[in-house]
Amino acid sequence: MFGTRPDEYPAKLRWPRLGQDAAIVIWPSFLVASVATMVCFAFIDPLLVGNDDSPPPAFASRMTGYAVGFFFFWLVASLSSLLSMYLVRTAHPEPPDNDETKSADRVRSAQ
Amino acid sequence: MTGPDVETDGGLYATRQKIYPREIAGRFQSKRTITVWVLLGIYYLLPWFRWSGRQAVLFDLPARKFHLFALTLWPQDFYFLTWLLVIAALSLFFFTALAGRLFCGYACPQTVWTETFLWMERLVEGSRSQQMKLAKAPWTAQKLLRKGAKQFLWIAFALWTGFTFVGYFTPITELAGLIAHFSTGPWETFWVLFYGGATYVNAGFMREQVCKYMCPYARFQSAMFDKDTLIITYDDQRGEPRGARKKGVDPKSRGLGDCVDCTMCVQVCPTGIDIRQGLQYECIACAACIDACDEVMDKVGYPRGLIRYDTQHGLEGKKKHVVRPRTIVYASLLTALAIGLVVTITHRDAVGVDVLRDRNALFRERADGYVENVYNVKILNKDSAAHEFRITGSGLEGLVVDYAGPTVWVGPGEVQGVPVRLRIPGDELKGGADIQLAVQATDRPDLKAAGKARFIAPSD
Numbered sequence: 001m002f003g004t005r006p007d008e009y010p011a012k013l014r015w016p017r018l019g020q021d022a023a024i025v026i027w028p029s030f031l032v033a034s035v036a037t038m039v040c041f042a043f044i045d046p047l048l049v050g051n052d053d054s055p056p057p058a059f060a061s062r063m064t065g066y067a068v069g070f071f072f073f074w075l076v077a078s079l080s081s082l083l084s085m086y087l088v089r090t091a092h093p094e095p096p097d098n099d100e101t102k103s104a105d106r107v108r109s110a111q
Numbered sequence: 112m113t114g115p116d117v118e119t120d121g122g123l124y125a126t127r128q129k130i131y132p133r134e135i136a137g138r139f140q141s142k143r144t145i146t147v148w149v150l151l152g153i154y155y156l157l158p159w160f161r162w163s164g165r166q167a168v169l170f171d172l173p174a175r176k177f178h179l180f181a182l183t184l185w186p187q188d189f190y191f192l193t194w195l196l197v198i199a200a201l202s203l204f205f206f207t208a209l210a211g212r213l214f215c216g217y218a219c220p221q222t223v224w225t226e227t228f229l230w231m232e233r234l235v236e237g238s239r240s241q242q243m244k245l246a247k248a249p250w251t252a253q254k255l256l257r258k259g260a261k262q263f264l265w266i267a268f269a270l271w272t273g274f275t276f277v278g279y280f281t282p283i284t285e286l287a288g289l290i291a292h293f294s295t296g297p298w299e300t301f302w303v304l305f306y307g308g309a310t311y312v313n314a315g316f317m318r319e320q321v322c323k324y325m326c327p328y329a330r331f332q333s334a335m336f337d338k339d340t341l342i343i344t345y346d347d348q349r350g351e352p353r354g355a356r357k358k359g360v361d362p363k364s365r366g367l368g369d370c371v372d373c374t375m376c377v378q379v380c381p382t383g384i385d386i387r388q389g390l391q392y393e394c395i396a397c398a399a400c401i402d403a404c405d406e407v408m409d410k411v412g413y414p415r416g417l418i419r420y421d422t423q424h425g426l427e428g429k430k431k432h433v434v435r436p437r438t439i440v441y442a443s444l445l446t447a448l449a450i451g452l453v454v455t456i457t458h459r460d461a462v463g464v465d466v467l468r469d470r471n472a473l474f475r476e477r478a479d480g481y482v483e484n485v486y487n488v489k490i491l492n493k494d495s496a497a498h499e500f501r502i503t504g505s506g507l508e509g510l511v512v513d514y515a516g517p518t519v520w521v522g523p524g525e526v527q528g529v530p531v532r533l534r535i536p537g538d539e540l541k542g543g544a545d546i547q548l549a550v551q552a553t554d555r556p557d558l559k560a561a562g563k564a565r566f567i568a569p570s571d
Contacts (some may be wrong), residue, residue: 020320020324027325045175062173063298 024085029077036073091105129246130319132229133239133378134206138400146217147226153269154243158278163495170280174522183493183524187463191456198448203328205441207335209433210389210420211342212396215329221321222395224272224314225381237263239378263548265315268417273307296297319382323393329391338423339432343396345387346426353387358411369413376400378416386418462551463491466562469530473567481511481534482568488514488529490550491560492521498552502531507566509536518553533566540568 005095015023046065059065140217141224162180169178183192206213215222236242238371248254277299278286289295295303295332305498313321322329336342350370356362364368370387381401384391385464386400404418424431471487478485490500499518513532521527533546546566 015320015324019320022487023320023325027321028327039189042186042192045186060176063296065297066172068299081117 021085021089024056025078025081029081032077032078033070033073036077037066037070040073113463130314130381130383131239131242132399132518133375133383133403134233135375135399135403136377137405138322138398139398140402143217143226143397147223150218150223151227155275158275158283162302163198163279166282166284168279169242169282170515181495181497185463185491185493185519187491188459194448194455195454198445198452200450201445204335205438205445207332208337208340208437208441211334211340211549212329212394215322215332218397221313221318222397224310225318227268228314228318229381232261235264242298265311269307269311269315270303271307272310273303273305276306277302280414296558298335298358300328319393320397322382322395327474329395333392334404335437337435339435341420341422342390343368343386343394343398343401344390344421344426345416346416346421347387348426349388349389350417369408371407371411373407375403375407378482379403459493460560461492461494461556462550462552462560463493463499464489464560464562466548466564468564476537478571479538482537483532483534484566486531486533486548487565488531488548488550488562490519490521490527490529491502492523492525492527494555494558495523496556497522498554500552502529503549503551504533505549507535507544510546511535519550535566536570537568540566542570543567553566 046059046069047061049065059068151350157168159168162178165178167178167180171178175186203214232242236245245254245257274290275283276288280302281299286295286503290303291298307564317325319452323540347368350368352366352368353370353372354365354367356365356367359491376387377383377400379402381397382393382395382467384393386394400418401420405415408417423432437512461537465488467487467489469487475483475485488502490502492498492500497520501516502512502514504512511534513534514529519527519529531548544566546564546565547561549559549561
């Protein structure tokens with residue numbers, strides 16, 4: 001139903017590979033980091049982090065805590081995205097999964 | 112599916128050429144324009160609304176509470192937000208199953224802001240052909256002026272967008288005052304620039320690339336599709352074989368279909384695809400090609416709808432089903448969740464209590480023979496009025512509750528921490544036991560809550 005794959009897309013309209021890579025790493029990790037920040041700070045008050053016995057607390061203000069948390073999550077998620085992208089990009093291409101090759105395999109294994 | 116201008120050998124480092132969508136008027140474009148105005152109107156105006164003395168919609172992160180008109184949400188109410196997100200996701204599924212990528216074409220912030228930036232571009236640089244001519248022209252004072260004016264508009268609008276965004280988190284009237292005096296705090300400045308910058312880059316430059324390379328929804332929305340989903344489609348049975356023809360010539364006599372191959376549908380497409388090649392995931396369903404084609408069909412005197420909203424069943428001339436298992440399941444789930452949310456929010460406890468043990472000492476043996484434990488009791492008043500609360504304890508024989516009473520005043524939507532000393536006679540308990548602390552409003556007995564805590568006594 002969705003005929004045109006990104007690599008078949010007219011080259012003049014395509015982003016450079018590096019741009020695609022950057023977008024693939026940065027954007028999903030941004031989304032995940034946003035959700036992670038919301039969940040994390042719904043349960044944790046940044047002012048109480050590292051404030052168990054001895055002041056000063058870890059963060060000067062809640063806003064600093066939220067921001068540091070957000071960028072930390074973004075960084076971690078970016079690293080994960082980066083690794084995933086690297087593994088996908090460097091994998092050997094899968095053989096086309098169609099009936100022709102399957103029957104060819106079957107013929108070969110039968111011989 | 113490969114066009115003549117495809118570089119098959121990689122093209123890895125090919126740079127993207129800017130797409131200049133031709134401006135088009137028509138019934139769907141008018142609807143989109145109205146949607147853009149309504150959505151952006153809500154976005155830019157909502158933070159300025161007031162509600163009983165405060166900003167109506169304010170996500171007060173420093174104070175850890177969210178105000179939504181009459182409702183105040185606390186970190187404890189976090190699951191409402193999750194719930195709301197689930198509802199939003201399901202609505203997206205529902206509308207996708209019904210009418211395809213309605214969200215992409217009409218409501219997605221990426222689309223809405225890109226449209227706005229395109230308008231500003233047209234305002235300054237003129238029509239599509241004028242823009243393309245200007246891009247090729249040498250850098251004259253005239254070009255510099257036009258490009259500069261466009262950048263000025265874009266940047267100003269992006270900054271206003273960033274300011275509005277931060278206005279949802281910092282009271283916007285205060286923020287406006289701070290900005291007027293150039294005295295915003297570091298984080299406010301940072302987030303205004305961050306969100307403004309993201310708007311500028313996304314709507315000014317990345318545009319359709321966001322949909323093509325970055326949007327997960329664009330990739331998985333086909334899972335919600337079936338043969339009864341509305342899609343934007345070219346009727347190739349009617350249109351093919353396409354070709355130019357003179358006016359008044361019967362296309363059938365030339366062996367031609369209704370498509371005059373004017374390529375208007377390609378020129379107006381904001382993602383630069385040719386809808387006549389069939390449904391493609393780059394299509395954001397903006398319906399610009401429908402309006403363009405209808406206009407052309409009107410001109411050449413053919414019936415409209417060569418490119419139209421239709422379903423696969425419709426194209427095949429079969430019966431269409433709006434009500435079908437998929438839509439019924441989505442709709443009933445959605446209704447159940449929405450009703451559940453409303454009921455839960457209206458019936459939620461207006462009072463919360465949190466009991467924390469004092470960390471410094473497990474217990475204290477007093478001279479009068481009593482054993483004492485110290486707690487910090489946090490009373491959370493989610494009601495819109497202030498109340499006086501009384502604290503009582505239970506769970507142990509002879510339990511004495513001692514605090515700076517007799518009542519504790521807690522303002523509307525506020526938390527009050529109260530140091531509470533609990534005492535029992537020294538011979539009452541060895542080791543530890545669970546106790547309960549309850550708070551109750553003196554004027555409204557139905558406003559009450561209880562919290563559990565551990566009472567610790569010497570074990571010998």
